[in-house]
Amino acid sequence: MVHIYFDAATNQTTEENGLGVWIKSSDGTVSTFKRQTQGLSSVHAELAACAYALEMAHSMQGETSFMLHSDAEVIVRALEQRFMKDSSAKPLFLKALIAYDDLPNVFIKWIPRAENRADVIAREALNGTK
Numbered sequence: 001m002v003h004i005y006f007d008a009a010t011n012q013t014t015e016e017n018g019l020g021v022w023i024k025s026s027d028g029t030v031s032t033f034k035r036q037t038q039g040l041s042s043v044h045a046e047l048a049a050c051a052y053a054l055e056m057a058h059s060m061q062g063e064t065s066f067m068l069h070s071d072a073e074v075i076v077r078a079l080e081q082r083f084m085k086d087s088s089a090k091p092l093f094l095k096a097l098i099a100y101d102d103l104p105n106v107f108i109k110w111i112p113r114a115e116n117r118a119d120v121i122a123r124e125a126l127n128g129t130k
Helices: 042-058 073-081 087-101 119-127
Strands: 002-011 016-024 030-038 066-070 106-110
Touching: 002 042, 002 119, 016 042, 016 119, 030 042, 030 119, 042 066, 042 073, 042 087, 073 087, 073 106, 087 106
Parallel strands: 002 066, 066 106
Antiparallel strands: 002 016, 016 030
């Protein structure tokens, strides 16, 4: 099973965002990915991080089982219930939901922030560090 952690960091003052993804493939290989964005709210940034993580999952050849981990309860609940109330987030949500549904054997689990391995990666992306 592939374990994927995703997170977003947002600077409310500068409106900059950092997206982080941590992946452990079924053979134990760990990979990290980060991306900077701008102008997203915290919820939109978490959805963008989710979509980014799912994009990375789709690029993994030969993997058939995925467990996503997130500390964003609203994102986990939205994917589980297949519904997001925030109409401004619906385009990003639909992108993430379609990518989620296109994966075989995919699950999502809420975790506390302290357990999110992508937290540091998202903050590095926000700050522009390696």
